[in-house]
Amino acid sequence: MRLVFPNPRLxxxxxxxxxxxxxxxxxxxxxxxxxxxxxxLLTCVGFCVGLGNVWRFPYLCQSHGGGAFMIPFxxxxxxxxxxxxxxxxxxxxxxxxxxxxxxSSIHPYxxxxxxxxxxxxxxxxxYYNTILAWVMWYFLNSFxxxxxxxxxxxxxxxxxLVSECKxxxxxxxxxxxETLNTSTSIEESGGLQWWMVLCLAAAWSxxxxxxxxxxxxxxxxxxxxxxxxxxxxxxxxIRGLTLKGSVEGIKFLFTPDLNELLNPSxxxxxxxxxxxxxxxxxxxxxxxxxxxxxHNNCEQDAIIIAIINGFTSIFAATVIYTIIGFRxxxxxxxxxxxxxxxxxxxxxxxxxxxxEINYDEMLQNLNSTISGSEVIQGLxxxxxxxxxxxxxxxxxxxxxxIVFTEAITKMPISPLWSVLFFVMLFCLGxxxxxxxxxxxxxxxxxxxxxxxxxxxxxxxxxxxxxxxxALIFSLGSGNYWLALFxxxxxxxxxxxxxFCEMVGVAYVYGIxxxxxxxxxxxxxxxxxxxxxxxxxxSPLIVLVIFLIYFVNEVSSTLTYITWNPSSxxxxxxxxxxxxxxxxxxxxxxxxxxxxxxxxxxxxxxxxKCCCKKTIKKLELNTVSANVNMxxxx
Amino acid sequence: MLWKVLLLLGLSSAWAQKLCSPGASDGYxxxxxxxxxxxxxxxxxxxxxxxxxxxxxxFAMRTYSDGQEYDVANxxxxxxxxxxxxxxxxxxxxxxSLLVDKRRVExxxxxxxSRINSAFLLTDDTLEFIGIPPTLEAPVAPDTPPWLIAFxxxxxxxxxxxxxxxxxxxxxxxxxxxxGEEETGGKTENEAASDAIYNMSFSDDExxxxx
Numbered sequence: 098m099r100l101v102f103p104n105p106r107l108x109x110x111x112x113x114x115x116x117x118x119x120x121x122x123x124x125x126x127x128x129x130x131x132x133x134x135x136x137x138l139l140t141c142v143g144f145c146v147g148l149g150n151v152w153r154f155p156y157l158c159q160s161h162g163g164g165a166f167m168i169p170f171x172x173x174x175x176x177x178x179x180x181x182x183x184x185x186x187x188x189x190x191x192x193x194x195x196x197x198x199x200x201s202s203i204h205p206y207x208x209x210x211x212x213x214x215x216x217x218x219x220x221x222x223x224y225y226n227t228i229l230a231w232v233m234w235y236f237l238n239s240f241x242x243x244x245x246x247x248x249x250x251x252x253x254x255x256x257x258l259v260s261e262c263k264x265x266x267x268x269x270x271x272x273x274x275e276t277l278n279t280s281t282s283i284e285e286s287g288g289l290q291w292w293m294v295l296c297l298a299a300a301w302s303x304x305x306x307x308x309x310x311x312x313x314x315x316x317x318x319x320x321x322x323x324x325x326x327x328x329x330x331x332x333x334x335i336r337g338l339t340l341k342g343s344v345e346g347i348k349f350l351f352t353p354d355l356n357e358l359l360n361p362s363x364x365x366x367x368x369x370x371x372x373x374x375x376x377x378x379x380x381x382x383x384x385x386x387x388x389x390x391x392h393n394n395c396e397q398d399a400i401i402i403a404i405i406n407g408f409t410s411i412f413a414a415t416v417i418y419t420i421i422g423f424r425x426x427x428x429x430x431x432x433x434x435x436x437x438x439x440x441x442x443x444x445x446x447x448x449x450x451x452x453e454i455n456y457d458e459m460l461q462n463l464n465s466t467i468s469g470s471e472v473i474q475g476l477x478x479x480x481x482x483x484x485x486x487x488x489x490x491x492x493x494x495x496x497x498x499i500v501f502t503e504a505i506t507k508m509p510i511s512p513l514w515s516v517l518f519f520v521m522l523f524c525l526g527x528x529x530x531x532x533x534x535x536x537x538x539x540x541x542x543x544x545x546x547x548x549x550x551x552x553x554x555x556x557x558x559x560x561x562x563x564x565x566x567a568l569i570f571s572l573g574s575g576n577y578w579l580a581l582f583x584x585x586x587x588x589x590x591x592x593x594x595x596f597c598e599m600v601g602v603a604y605v606y607g608i609x610x611x612x613x614x615x616x617x618x619x620x621x622x623x624x625x626x627x628x629x630x631x632x633x634x635s636p637l638i639v640l641v642i643f644l645i646y647f648v649n650e651v652s653s654t655l656t657y658i659t660w661n662p663s664s665x666x667x668x669x670x671x672x673x674x675x676x677x678x679x680x681x682x683x684x685x686x687x688x689x690x691x692x693x694x695x696x697x698x699x700x701x702x703x704x705k706c707c708c709k710k711t712i713k714k715l716e717l718n719t720v721s722a723n724v725n726m727x728x729x730x
Numbered sequence: 731m732l733w734k735v736l737l738l739l740g741l742s743s744a745w746a747q748k749l750c751s752p753g754a755s756d757g758y759x760x761x762x763x764x765x766x767x768x769x770x771x772x773x774x775x776x777x778x779x780x781x782x783x784x785x786x787x788x789f790a791m792r793t794y795s796d797g798q799e800y801d802v803a804n805x806x807x808x809x810x811x812x813x814x815x816x817x818x819x820x821x822x823x824x825x826x827s828l829l830v831d832k833r834r835v836e837x838x839x840x841x842x843x844s845r846i847n848s849a850f851l852l853t854d855d856t857l858e859f860i861g862i863p864p865t866l867e868a869p870v871a872p873d874t875p876p877w878l879i880a881f882x883x884x885x886x887x888x889x890x891x892x893x894x895x896x897x898x899x900x901x902x903x904x905x906x907x908x909x910g911e912e913e914t915g916g917k918t919e920n921e922a923a924s925d926a927i928y929n930m931s932f933s934d935d936e937x938x939x940x941x
Contacts, residue, residue: 237877237884295881302888309895438763445811448765553899 102204102605110202111192114617117391120193128193129312131388136316138398140385143323143528145375145406148228148497151525154374155414156492157366159350162357167411169358169367174407177638178371180630181595183399183623184602185377189386190395191614195539196380199387203606209697210597211540213590213690214380218536220586220686221379223563224579225533227570228494229526230293230300232519234276235498237296239515246271247506265668268503273660276498280573281661283581284676287573294571301564304527308534308556312388315531322524327409329521330416333514337419340508346422347415349487361645368642373587374406378594381532384539394619417496424504425486432481439476444469497522534559577657585683589650590690592643597694599636608632655683749829750808750819756829757819758839759860764814767856775814779850780807784818786849790842791820795834798823836862 112120131137158166192199197211238245249262249270257263262270273279280287307318337343357363376382386395430453437451444463451459463469489500497518505514537559538552547555570579602611608631616622658670675683750757760783764772773779784805791800800823810816820830839846839862847857854864 233884234877237880240880241876292877299881299885299888302885302892306888306891306895309892310899314895434766438766441813442761442815445813445815447812448763448814551899551903553896 100604101607101609104204104605104607107203107606107610114614117191117193117617121391129388130390131312132316134393136312136319137385137389138401139319139323140312140315140528140531141382141398141402142405143319143525144381144385144532145402145529146323146326146409146525147374147376147529148225148522148526149370149374150406150410151413151417151522152493152496154370154410155350155417156496157370158414159418159488161360161363161366162354163349164351164353165355165357166363166367169364170371170410171407173364173368173371173638174403176630177368177635178375178377178406179399179403180627180635181372181377181599181639182375182382182403183396183627184599184631185382186386186395186399187611187615187618188602188606189383190389190391190393190618191611193387193391195384195387195543196536197540197543199383200601201543203601206698206701207597207601207605207694208701209694210594210601211380211543212693212697213594214378215537215540216690216693217587217590217594218379218381218533218540219559219563220582220690222530222533222537223567224570224582224586225526226300226304226530226563227297227567227575227579229304229523229530230296230571231276231494231498232522232526233300233303234292234296235502236516236519236523239512239519242512244502244506244511244515245275246502247511261662264662266503268499268506269668271502272498277576278573279576279660281663282659282673283574283577283657283679285574289568290571290573290575293575294568297564297567297571301560301567304530304534305557305560307527308531308538308560309553311535311538311552311556312385315535319528319531322528325524326521327412329517330413332517334412334416334419336508336514337416337423340419340423342423342426343419344422345426345483346418346420346487349422349484350414350418365642365645368638369588369646372595372639372642373591374410375403376529376532378591378598379532380536380540384535385532392618392620396615396619396623417501420501420504421487424500424507425483425489427504427507428486429481429483432479436478436481439478440473443472443476577659580657581679581683582686586686589643589647589687592639592646593691593694596636596639596643599631599639603631603636655680749821749827750806750817752809752817754817754819754829756832756835757817758832758835758862759815759817761813761815761858761860762850762852763856763858764850764852767852780810780816782849783807786846787818787820787839790838790846791830791835794838794841795830840865 158170188199189195192202194202195211196214197208200211201208246268249258249267251257252259259270261274265273277293278287278290307315307322389395433453433456437453437456440446440451440460440463441448460473464473501518502515505511505518508514534556538555541547541555541559542552569575572578602608608628611631612622612628655675656672657675659673661667661671664671752759762775764775781802784802784807787805788800788802791804792798800820804821804823804826805818806821807816807818820835822828822830839859843854843864847853850857
């Protein structure tokens, strides 16, 4: 297949194989290097393994047929995830540059892909670190017994519990009122919440401390942030299995329902989960890989990381569902005991006549008399169904901050489990943030916007500006803004970027050249499987996911869920449509990065047409410099 | 003579029973859930336990009401069920036909609730006075919220770390400048470095790679 976009002067922009060998031997290394292979692998694992493994995958697994979900997940992992991962690793290692540098080397018109990656990194980093600020808030509040979300506070004249808390639950109240102090809609800003600003400052400070010198500092921190989650998950697994009802949770999670495989949304969700789970298209992986020695075996790395990521998802899902099984069983028992008490009180029966075991038959007996059934109807007994409790909406922030925190309050020594859980979440998120910051800082350096400024200052500026813009998430309506960013800033642009990446490498850079590069780097050409994936199958999968997603979003009115104590169905969350001005913001969030790709290409075309003379001058420059390869302007 | 005394006693107890009835305006219903509270260590509810209840209530009335000398006989109980629930009324010590007002009984019970609970090894949930809600405990609010203290610790550590790292990179920069000036030619700033990350703490001449 000789389908290649004409790409003259490519060799002038990239280091040749001889240059690479020279760079290897001469240990000068103007570029940073990894301290050890372990640091590199741990950083990549930390980047890929994030909050989504803990709170998105278990939900998808349970809602799409349990054990049967593994099939589409693993298939799409192999056909979509690993090829893209290998591609990013290989291209970064070959061209020895961050995302912007790589794409501008491949073709100047493709620089837009790098810009898009940088923009998406910036937006995603902003809202992701806000979630870490929330985790930090819960972590700081875990150092007291009893935990503040285990009981409702009293109202002002100490006569009763606060009404909002009484009608919902202590965990809901603590999350929506005492943490977020959420307003009733996205239009009401509600003002800055000072405690949130403090936590946000803390989260960004911790991030700055870890990223201050790039991979020099993050390379040390990942020894903790990438391994601690696994330790904590194991502890929780052991603790969880000793709790009553945990096995119910695991059974519920993994019971396969093969009919779900016929449902297209199962495959769509699996594809999206694989894609976002690997943090592809953000530029961080290309950057990390570029610090590797030239002959590093990136094929092996890609497979290892993919396996670890998949395993972590399944492991985390198991742990989460042991705890959810415990919580659901507790709720079921409480529900049943409440009913039993009501029956005993109404009929003045001796304690112990109605138990959990004979509840159903006793209810029937009492219902059989006319007077009895009247009384029972008046009691308004609630139906207790274990399955309903198990399938309680458990994904995203709701899982971590409402469901799991509630489960923790029912475990003995709650503060300990709370601290462990939130430290784990913080580590998971922090290691993902390293990649996001790397994507932005390296892009800025590649663009030479501030050439003489040291890395510490650039990291500082990035962190500070992200913090200031992220103050929007500490408003009363911050939660709704975050949901907005989560849905639109990262989803569509990343799919477009990934598609352009694959097309760019396969058809603009040239798959033949790429194969030769890989043979040079690791010793053997990539086999027919990789060829088929890169050329046809993976881009097709990404395109299909993008189209379905895009059509879905465009055709439906966009809505969001709000917490409104004065709504009718309180405590059920109210669904509101977005106001019109939010659509503009959505367009900016999703459109700006996506349009940067064609936009920058257009800019380059115009530049070429208007200024032909200056390009010739630059050509002379590139011939004289030996390692200077990024003068594409 | 004897039969007159017996008649009087019978009449008074019958009279007392008339005062106490389920739904009495000055009475309260009590419900105990001993099994759910104590499980295996639950005691059996019998006449002696009822006597203790009446005595405890009389104590409550003595201490927290008008100070009159209430006796066990002043607490009249009726409508006992196997659930363990019953109604009670309190008669005045001065006149056995007069009932003590509902609100005074409620006040006395409220103030001595914890004593009554502990006499029976029960809690507000398991020893219920229907119609008398338990007073909620005022929360213990510490002067500084604990999370602020933890926040101070975290920020202190992070701030110290940032300062240390920044100072060390400045020191390295100064050292490098000094070494660079000593070298002749100083051709460190060549084209090759132009594309590299401008990380001053990591350069060609740095002997100690801080990895």
